[in-house]
Amino acid sequence: YYAVLDEIALKLSRSPDTNIEIKGHTDNVGTAEYNQILSEKRAGIVKNYLVQKGVEKDRLFPVGFGYTINQASNRTENGRALNRRVEMSPMSDQQTLAYQQ
Numbered sequence: 001y002y003a004v005l006d007e008i009a010l011k012l013s014r015s016p017d018t019n020i021e022i023k024g025h026t027d028n029v030g031t032a033e034y035n036q037i038l039s040e041k042r043a044g045i046v047k048n049y050l051v052q053k054g055v056e057k058d059r060l061f062p063v064g065f066g067y068t069i070n071q072a073s074n075r076t077e078n079g080r081a082l083n084r085r086v087e088m089s090p091m092s093d094q095q096t097l098a099y100q101q
Helices: 002-014 032-052 077-083 093-100
Strands: 020-025 060-064 085-090
Touching: 002 032, 020 032, 032 060, 032 085
Parallel strands: 020 060
Antiparallel strands: 020 085
């Protein structure tokens, strides 16, 4: 996924007013507490990578959701694999202000 992250870093360098929410997710294997921490770490690792690529850290807002937002069923390995992910989306000015408070 480095090529995808490199492309995102490049696009962010061309859009200096865009802030990004980085959302970490997990499957449901393990405890809720463990998965919450894991999802936060996933989002934080992506943030750190983008910062290393030159994106200002105050434009990136990592958050972990644990296994609360599934993309697929956790009943199969394929489903669990789809649930272990990081998603990114641009933030509105209101969302940015809410994070900063």
